[in-house]
Amino acid sequence: MSEQKAAEFVEADGLATVRLNRPALTREVKEELLGVLRQAAESTTARAVLVVGSDKAFCVGQDLAEHATVLEQAPEQALTTVREHYNPIVQAFENIQVPVVVGIGGACVGAGLGFALAGDVRVAARRAKFGTAFTGIGLASDSGLATRLVRALGSARAMEMMLLGTTLAAERALELGLVTEVVDDGAWEERARELASTLAAGPTSAFVAAKRQVRSASEGGRDLAELLEEEADLQNQLGMTGDHAGAVSSFLNKEKPVFSGG
Structure with missing residues (x-):
């Protein structure tokens, strides 16, 4: 063995x-x-x-x-x-x-x-x-x-x-x-x-972005305008994912979303 x-x-x-x-x-x-x-x-x-x-x-x-x-x-x-x-x-x-x-x-x-x-x-x-x-x-x-x-x-x-x-x-x-x-x-x-x-089983791209945001915030010393711009960039990227579109559709249809990670 x-x-x-x-x-x-x-x-x-x-x-x-x-x-x-x-x-x-x-x-x-x-x-x-x-x-x-x-x-x-x-x-x-x-x-x-x-x-x-x-x-x-x-x-x-x-x-x-x-x-x-x-x-x-x-x-x-x-x-x-x-x-x-x-x-x-x-x-x-x-x-x-x-x-x-x-x-x-x-x-x-x-x-x-x-x-x-x-x-x-x-x-x-x-x-x-x-x-x-x-x-x-x-x-x-x-x-x-x-x-x-x-x-x-x-x-x-x-x-x-x-x-x-x-x-x-x-x-x-x-x-x-x-x-x-x-x-x-x-x-x-x-x-x-x-x-x-x-x-x-969740929205992987959103989780990755959330980790990035928390890490940026915890580092300190970052300019607020820079952090806000980073948020806007991340939201633009995530807004184009299938997970986001599917989750919005599921919410409107009162269904549980299924995330593919994209």
Whole structure:
């Protein structure tokens, strides 16, 4: 029997699923995760992406045993993984234009939290826990975590999590807006898949445009006139799609629209 891969990619019915089978990020895990995320980003048929880990953990960040070995044997190489793996992984998330749903079954810590926040919608089990962990081992954050924490929570809450190492239970994460939904422990993956499948059956071009708008708005510093002009361009493009025409017709006929993704 062949050994289970560290990360897997499966696509069916417009939904691409990325599964992280090992919670700690060894070099092997990071390389395989990067590969499957790039598959998801490059797919021309996926209309949504689901990213999941295991029941016990979504991802707990760097494998510290492996890190300690490298730190002892070749300290100058110990942190090259940030540019070699973490940055490309986060960029691969960013390159996925369709909606990304993240299912979180348990611990979501360090770079794992950075990866989860790189998604668009997060469904968590009640047992899930969220933390930064970096300062606890004498490091600042990587994996885009600080930037995305500030966007999700505001600077005060982000500072609290980063400096004090605050761990958030799932319900508290929901209250603060870190996750979208909290469900029973045995139902988290089913619910995340349900949401992802719903998005995969939706108006894909509109979702892609909506993600682009939200990203532009969250970056800050954009001139309002520029953002308004971008909105007008996007609406002109979407107004010519079959999904838009079909949805308008369905609304007028009191029917449920069916979206092809065009």
